[in-house]
Amino acid sequence: DVKVTQSSRYLVKRTGEKVFLECVQDMDHENMFWYRQDPGLGLRLIYFSYDVKMKEKGDIPEGYSVSREKKERFSLILESASTNQTSMYLCASSLGASEGPQHFGDGTRLSIL
């Protein structure tokens, strides 16, 4: 079974802090994704990566950056956290082919105070 592990289930940070969310997958998947989930808005793609050191902007990349130094790890970085980044963050991975479904982590509920 594919396992996608997010480093924290709950996280509380202060405005202006630099925040790191980590995600690790154990199935050698090429693609990895970061989403934020907000009520009434569904899942919105922040960034995705289809290979090591490769990244592409999703629909809402502003205020975020990512890092993929190793195939199994994809990090989301909030450069200077703001209250409007309080949300549930979901990491996912999938095989490279288009038909591959995504496998999700448990999510990180991030609160910015």
Added chain:
Amino acid sequence: AQTVTQSQPEMSVQEAETVTLSCTYDTSENNYYLFWYKQPPSRQMILVIRQEAYKQQNATENRFSVNFQKAAKSFSLKISDSQLGDTAMYFCAFRTYKYIFGTGTRLKVLA
């Protein structure tokens, strides 16, 4: 722009009954994949069912089946013999190069 629309924010169904969740999408692509994902309360999102756009036959997975109408760009999910464990948020998703998700339908199965 590619979009996915789930017009039913909330639904409820009695245990053992059948319920249909609707999903429409918009794309100019011809080859793509459609998915339904389930997110139980405070639990991980998991794949329910997948449909390849080039296949005319509707996908089925046990009590879950889809009604895929390519010309109408419609992809509804039917849950038969609903169970309490089906209570969850359901997301419709569409993939070509990247995934696009709908806003979700919160389904509650009533005992």
